[in-house]
Amino acid sequence: MATAGTVHTPSVSPEPAHPLPEPPEMTGGFAADASALADYAARADAFIDALPPAPERDEAQRAAAAATHRPTRWLRSRFMAAHTEQVHDLLTDGGGDRPRIDVLADRAATELPGMVPTRDQLAAELTRIQAHKEGREIDQAILFAGLLGSARAGTHLMESMLRPTSRALSLLDAFRRTGTADLGSVLIERIAGIAHLEIRNPHCLNAEDNKLTEDLETAVDLALLDDDCHAGILRGTVMTHPRYAGRRVFSAGINLKHLHRGQISYVDFLLRREIGFIHKIKRGLLLDDTPRNWPHHTLEKPWVAAVDTFAIGGGMQILLVIDHVVADSDAFFSLPAAQEGIVPGVSNLRLTRQTGARTARQIILSGRRIRATEPDARLICDETVHSGDVGTAAERAAGQLAGPAVVANRRMLDLAEExxxxxxxxxxxxxLAQGLRLYSADVLAKVGAAWSDDSSGSAGASDSGGTPGTGDGPHPGTEAGR
Known part of the structure; x- marks a missing residue:
């Protein structure tokens, strides 16, 4: 029997057997440490490759795989902590090149064997649903967490992502000439000096996916590059879904059906949207530092969001960088990412500043919905109008923000706030947190069942979801329906 003051030591289950020795110590020499990492990662891959595919493993094999990944990822983290600057210089030609994050990850696969998944490994992952993947994108997360943790490397990476995309530059002349560009899931039109960006993913209530992220960044680039656009308006299109037919919807959040299928990319979606189009809305485009662009080599414009019906998950995240938000009186806002098991982008940094700590925790941790008619909605949107007046109010706000002093003042506000x-x-x-969450046990359990093609969580299923008692539940195949 334990006596008073006895310290109880919890029992620790032994590590499952795996063929790897203890990870090597980092010597401080870049070449030697890179070689040691490559060798250790190759041995880990050989063991993983000899196992059955992830969904066919028994409990012991799953435990052995996890016990093999863990020290290898620990070693990658140690390597990045010791050599972030050298890694950055290797992948960017000493900072002289500005690769985007997808190119940077691809270069790392070639230049630093064992640091991130190879092209073949990523291609194999893309053939699997999320719950059956090996989780190799976690290794990409380790790379980017390390680079962003360095003031020099992280700043260079973020600035590289603030450059106009090659796609936008290829479309710019035509857009300047015609004032319109249909990008697929986004339509951008210049009307009376205002860039109107309409999100057009109606089959899934404007849920976000890899394609929409690319199209939104292209559209934001065009709006910022076009001298005849003085402000931008972001709004959702009219829905085709039977429950919302004829109504506009701003955004239903991440497309959970795509997440189930393994089609939501860590690099091209989860990371790109934060330091791509959302960051460009907030900071503008980064231009070359030349006499022509002096005194500021950023190109910024004010933004308005017109929120019809709801802005959920990623949709609400966008609102946190918008200068003026107009909402339909029937609209609501929410961030259900904690219930989904992931992190709601940069909302954990920005929402507290707008709503205060208590309200932010209620929204992020407990899934509280804020209706546009609630007093707390004033902390998220600037004005609430009747449904038929949303577009008019947004255009009026954009016209007011197009004044010459607005950009200078929003730049100073952003400098103070963030x-x-x-x-x-x-x-x-x-x-790193988002990469780990994407492959956490609770998320994989959800994407493996509740959000499958054949379940009520399907983006193609009939709308049987919603919040009990409200009668306004969104589509179950999106964050809105969870």
Whole structure:
């Protein structure tokens, strides 16, 4: 029997057997440590490759795989902690090149064997549903967490992502000439000096996916590059879904059906949207530092969001960088990411500043919905109008924000509210946290069942979801329906 003051030591289950020795110590020499990492990772891959595919493993094999990944990922983290600057210089030609994050990850696969998944490994992952993947994107998360944790490397990475995309540059002349560009899931039109960006993913209530992220970044680039656009309006299109037919919807959040299928990319979606189009809305485009672009080599414009019906998950995240938000009186806002098992982007950094700590915790941790008619909605949107007046109110707000002094003042507000180093430090932690969450047991259990093609969580299923007692539950195949 334990006596008073006895310290109880919890029992620790022994590590499952695996063929790897203890990870090597980092010597401080880049070449030697890179070689040691490559060798250790190759041995880990050989063991993993000899196992059955992930969904066919028994409990002992799953435990052995996890016990093999853990020390290998620990070693990658130690390597990045010791050599972040050298890694950055290797992948960017000493900082002289500005690769986007997808190119940077691809270069790392070639230049630093064992650091991130190879092209073949990623291609194999893409053939699997999320719950059956090996989780190799976690290794990409380790790379980006390390790079973003460095003031020099992280700033360079973020600035590289603030450059116009090659796709936008290829479409710019035509857009300047015609004032319109249909990008697929986004339509951008210049009307009376205002860039109207309409999200067009009606089959899934404007849920976000890899394609929409690319199209939104292209559209934001075009709006910022076009001298005849003085402000931008972001709004959702009219829905085709039977429950919302004829109504506009701003955004239903991440497409959970795509997440189930393994089609939500860590690099091209979860990380890109934060330091791509959302960051560009907030900070503008980064231009070359030349006499022509002096005194500011950023190109910024004010933004308005017109929220019809709901802005959920990623949709609400966008609102946190918008200068003026107009909402339908029937609309609501929510961030259900904690219930889904993931992190709601940069909302954990930005929402507290707008709503205060208590309300932010209620929204993020407990899934509280804020209706546009509630007093707390004033902390998220600037004005609430009747449904038929949303577009008119948004255009009026955009016209008012198009004044010459607005850009200078929004730049100073952003400097005070969210300094770049604070944003970068948050992104460093977010990069790893989101990568781990994407492959956590609770998320994989959900994506493996509740959000499958054949379940009520399907984005193609009939709408049987919703919040009990409200009668307004969104589509169950999106964050809105969870």
């Amino acid at each position: 300094p770049q180093d604070r944003f970068r430090a948050y992104l460093s932690s977010f990069a």
